[in-house]
Amino acid sequence: MIRTLLALALGGAVFGAFVAPASANPGKALITCVGCHDITDAKKQVVGPPLFGLYETKPTSKGISFAKWDKTSLDTWLKDPAAVKPGTAMAFKVKNDKKRAAIIEALAELK
Numbered sequence: 001m002i003r004t005l006l007a008l009a010l011g012g013a014v015f016g017a018f019v020a021p022a023s024a025n026p027g028k029a030l031i032t033c034v035g036c037h038d039i040t041d042a043k044k045q046v047v048g049p050p051l052f053g054l055y056e057t058k059p060t061s062k063g064i065s066f067a068k069w070d071k072t073s074l075d076t077w078l079k080d081p082a083a084v085k086p087g088t089a090m091a092f093k094v095k096n097d098k099k100r101a102a103i104i105e106a107l108a109e110l111k
């Protein structure tokens with residue numbers, strides 16, 4: 001029993017290492033988003049639209065006129081959503097430049 005558990009734990013660790021390289025941990029960078037956004041399923045609407053598979057697609061929310069979500073548009077949006085879409089329901093800003101960059105990197109990996 002113990003041996004089986006140990007094998008499972010080790011197997012999981014090795015498998016995990018292959019699936020998620022140490023540099024890529026989207027969940028960590030997006031921890032402040034998951035209260036309102038699903039990050040694992042491209043179809044699941046929570047408070048806001050799903051973030052999974054969002055990178056390089058067109059915005060789904062009305063009133064956001066970017067051609068697609070990329071580094072520049074995401075940076076502008078996350079800095080101040082209300083400046084992009086007055087009256088937006090996303091009452092959340094990421095003011096820190098480094099945090100925004102990490103979030104955008106994580107979003108690009110969510111696919």
Ligand code: HEC
Pocket residue numbers: 030032033034035036037047048049051054058059060061062064069077078085087088089090091092094103107
């Ligand atoms: C308090 C809830 C809340 C939080 C926290 C939040 N969002 Fe949002 N987000 C929303 C809502 C609501 C919308 C829809 C906005 C609208 O239609 O005006 C939205 C829209 C978006 C969109 C536009 C998607 C599209 O295609 O239309 C992006 C991108 C986005 N959020 C990214 C993020 C990221 C990244 C984080 C974390 C750093 C985050 N949001 C945190 C509520 C939130």
